[in-house]
Amino acid sequence: MATVTLTIDNQKVEVEQGTTILEAAKNAGIEIPTLCYMKDINAIGACRICVVEVEGARALQAACVAPVGEGMVVKTNSELVRKSRKMTLELILSDHPQECLTCLRNTNCELQALSEAFGLREVRFTRGAAKSATADDIDDSAPSIVRDPRKCVLCRRCVAVCEKVQGVKAIGPINRGFETVIAPAFDQNLIDVNCAMCGQCSLVCPTGAITEKDDTEKVWAALNDANKEVVVQTAPATRVAIAEEFGQDPGTISTGKMVAALRRLGFNKIFDTDFSADLTIMEEGTELIQRVTQGGTLPMITSCSPGWIKYIEHYYPDLLPHLSTCKSPQQMLGALIKDYYPKNAGIAPENIYSVSIMPCTAKKFEAQRDEMNDSGYQDVDVVLTTRELARMCRNAGIDWDTLPEENYDDPLGMSTGAAVIFGATGGVMEAAVRTAYELITKEEMPDINLTPVRGMEGIKEATLKVGDLDVKVAVAHTLGNARKLLDLIREGKADHHFIEVMCCPGGCIGGGGQPIPTNLDVRLARIAGTYQADEELPIRKSHENPAITDIYEKYLGQPLGELSHKLLHTHYVPRGVYRKPEGLPDGGSEH
Amino acid sequence: MGAECNCNCQADSSKKIDELLSQYRGNPNGLIVVLAAIQQDNGYLPKDLMIRVAEELNVPLTDVYGVATFYTAFTLRPRGRNSINLCLGTACYVKGAPEVHDAIEKELKIKAGDTTEDRRFTFDVVRCLGACGIAPVMTVNGEVHPRMTAEKVSEVLSKYE
Numbered sequence: 001m002a003t004v005t006l007t008i009d010n011q012k013v014e015v016e017q018g019t020t021i022l023e024a025a026k027n028a029g030i031e032i033p034t035l036c037y038m039k040d041i042n043a044i045g046a047c048r049i050c051v052v053e054v055e056g057a058r059a060l061q062a063a064c065v066a067p068v069g070e071g072m073v074v075k076t077n078s079e080l081v082r083k084s085r086k087m088t089l090e091l092i093l094s095d096h097p098q099e100c101l102t103c104l105r106n107t108n109c110e111l112q113a114l115s116e117a118f119g120l121r122e123v124r125f126t127r128g129a130a131k132s133a134t135a136d137d138i139d140d141s142a143p144s145i146v147r148d149p150r151k152c153v154l155c156r157r158c159v160a161v162c163e164k165v166q167g168v169k170a171i172g173p174i175n176r177g178f179e180t181v182i183a184p185a186f187d188q189n190l191i192d193v194n195c196a197m198c199g200q201c202s203l204v205c206p207t208g209a210i211t212e213k214d215d216t217e218k219v220w221a222a223l224n225d226a227n228k229e230v231v232v233q234t235a236p237a238t239r240v241a242i243a244e245e246f247g248q249d250p251g252t253i254s255t256g257k258m259v260a261a262l263r264r265l266g267f268n269k270i271f272d273t274d275f276s277a278d279l280t281i282m283e284e285g286t287e288l289i290q291r292v293t294q295g296g297t298l299p300m301i302t303s304c305s306p307g308w309i310k311y312i313e314h315y316y317p318d319l320l321p322h323l324s325t326c327k328s329p330q331q332m333l334g335a336l337i338k339d340y341y342p343k344n345a346g347i348a349p350e351n352i353y354s355v356s357i358m359p360c361t362a363k364k365f366e367a368q369r370d371e372m373n374d375s376g377y378q379d380v381d382v383v384l385t386t387r388e389l390a391r392m393c394r395n396a397g398i399d400w401d402t403l404p405e406e407n408y409d410d411p412l413g414m415s416t417g418a419a420v421i422f423g424a425t426g427g428v429m430e431a432a433v434r435t436a437y438e439l440i441t442k443e444e445m446p447d448i449n450l451t452p453v454r455g456m457e458g459i460k461e462a463t464l465k466v467g468d469l470d471v472k473v474a475v476a477h478t479l480g481n482a483r484k485l486l487d488l489i490r491e492g493k494a495d496h497h498f499i500e501v502m503c504c505p506g507g508c509i510g511g512g513g514q515p516i517p518t519n520l521d522v523r524l525a526r527i528a529g530t531y532q533a534d535e536e537l538p539i540r541k542s543h544e545n546p547a548i549t550d551i552y553e554k555y556l557g558q559p560l561g562e563l564s565h566k567l568l569h570t571h572y573v574p575r576g577v578y579r580k581p582e583g584l585p586d587g588g589s590e591h
Numbered sequence: 592m593g594a595e596c597n598c599n600c601q602a603d604s605s606k607k608i609d610e611l612l613s614q615y616r617g618n619p620n621g622l623i624v625v626l627a628a629i630q631q632d633n634g635y636l637p638k639d640l641m642i643r644v645a646e647e648l649n650v651p652l653t654d655v656y657g658v659a660t661f662y663t664a665f666t667l668r669p670r671g672r673n674s675i676n677l678c679l680g681t682a683c684y685v686k687g688a689p690e691v692h693d694a695i696e697k698e699l700k701i702k703a704g705d706t707t708e709d710r711r712f713t714f715d716v717v718r719c720l721g722a723c724g725i726a727p728v729m730t731v732n733g734e735v736h737p738r739m740t741a742e743k744v745s746e747v748l749s750k751y752e
Binding site for chain 2: 168169171172184185578579
């Protein structure tokens with residue numbers, strides 16, 4: 001690869017040809033400020049914050065798109081550059097509500113940070129046009145995500161992530177000039193369109209224009225209600241991320257501290273979604289064996305990820321029979337929290353308020369689906385994202401650093417390493433293989449670390465010898481990658497037995513409800529934390545979890561049994577992309 | 592599509608659009624060509640047809656709608672049989688176009704940019720028709736009406752059914 005030598009701020013820098021000035025400067029330890037830029041996903045030179053002076057060039061250049069040239073002399077911090085950036089920022093702020101103190105992104109906003117870094121003390125301009133968005137344009141129709149176009153800086157990061165990573169493009173720019181808003185087609189509400197509710201847009205939004213729907217007040221109200229038994233569950237991926245909200249490194253394992261925090265917030269019982277992840281493996285593993293041996297629909301595809309579920313319902317309703325009928329771990333535990341747990345504890349189920357802590361905005365949508373009330377009540381009343389739980393902790397004055405490590409409550413708090421890795425791409429597959437191998441062969445698996453399915457590669461495949469059978473599996477994360485496998489299935493070219501799909505990049509650890517920022521480095525650190533947590537646990541296979549054995553013996557009977565079927569399995573709804581498909585039965589009706 | 596259209600274009604229009612859609616099936620590059628044809632045949636872009644364009648060209652509906660709302664050549668609402676363009680460019684403005692503008696709105700009981708209930712007129716405002724010597728200028732269906740005044744509005748419009 002040819003290299004180019006240039007000078008940036010008086011430093012000689014040698015980089016590969018084709019590198020942008022922005023990345024070249026980064027290599028040399030010079031941070032050029034950006035607003036719209038996202039490496040590999042959104043480099044469009046739109047916001048003009050990253051402008052630099054290039055000797056001999058007619059005008060300032062946007063460093064995120066301008067390629068380096070041999071002998072180029074770049075100034076990233078000249079008077080002209082500073083003045084231009086400041087003016088650009090001032091113009092952006094002229095059309096931005098000055099509501100920082102009451103904004104959900106207060107103190108974690110890139111616009112705010114730039115304003116501070118540039119030393120902006122005054123915005124000399126007022127709104128450019130009366131036609132800009134107003135508070136009436138806020139879209140809070142969806143249970144997962146709120147759009148506030150007033151706060152939008154039109155950076156198009158959300159559009160890029162929705163289109164290029166997820167292959168959906170539920171939102172895009174409409175109208176032009178000052179009237180431009182990022183919205184669904186026909187300015188429809190988010191709940192009425194093909195949005196998967198994954199919330200990746202809320203992770204990349206530099207401001208408060210797209211956020212999770214904050215449900216913390218509902219939970220405070222329940223905690224303040226003396227008649228309510230408030231029960232909470234925590235998803236695998238939350239434990240390797242929440243500490244970031246309190247200044248710790250990404251991937252820090254803080255399972256025990258999170259439990260302690262929940263107890264201090266006043267939750268009556270603290271259960272672990274990891275328990276129902278183990279349960280999922282028992283149900284889904286059994287379902288897979290049944291499909292393979294009895295000629296059911298193959299490949300079978302995992303159903304843990306509610307953004308993925310909504311996506312396949314919209315885009316591939318004809319393939320719904322491929323989905324496992326298993327509910328997600330959240331909904332399995334939700335059903336048990338309002339059915340098994342109250343029976344066991346002698347509590348009236350109507351007094352239970354069921355909260356879950358999830359890395360995910362789509363879980364908020366999943367919890368309010370019509371199907372999710374098999375206990376006779378809405379199985380999960382409220383879903384909080386990792387960000388919202390952190391907000392509650394700050395609200396309550398909890399000092400994360402001095403929190404002790406505490407344990408989950410019985411009987412739905414015990415779990416295994418197989419359950420922890422549900423949080424990372426490939427983890428459900430690995431957990432399933434650890435159990436299926438031993439259930440089928442009755443032998444111990446030689447090496448339970450299934451490394452071919454780990455890591456950030458978009459689609460991972462492996463063939464495993466299980467007894468006499470060569471089991472072919474595939475793992476995809478992001479909806480864009482899932483689509484590639486689905487197209488193979490449609491064409492009859494997928495010879496896999498089992499496919500894992502997680503909606504978000506890196507799996508749930510990179511979910512739309514996780515701490516901001518969530519970027520590639522952060523994702524990798526959380527994945528490393530996930531596998532470390534797995535290794536540190538004494539039991540690493542779901543079928544060896546004594547609490548799982550116990551609940552089957554005492555209550556559920558057997559995997560895919562009658563009670564399991566009622567509480568732990570579900571069906572799916574064909575939705576179509578822009579209109580309801582005709583003549584398609586609901587999926588997941590095999591049992 | 593075109594349900595309210597009073598002319599007899601509908602059958603032909605459907606056939607032509609069908610052909611275009613099949614010509615560009617799976618090809619997002621055909622977006623503007625197809626939208627322009629729909630605009631021409633229907634006088635606007637009906638929602639149902641925009642959805643069909645998205646489905647058949649394999650373009651996200653947000654892109655179809657984004658393009659439709661970006662270019663002024665596309666309209667989302669049915670247009671009237673007669674199209675009024677009043678110039679509010681500098682020359683026309685100082686020669687009294689605002690009074691003409693108000694008179695048209697009063698006469699048709701609509702705001703600029705809208706279409707009358709009976710779809711007889713659509714009234715739009717434009718910036719400079721390049722005929723400043725005969726300001727204020729109004730065109731109806733491309734016919735130029737020079738030196739417009741508020742008093743002449745009613746008489747000029749009465750010629751168009």
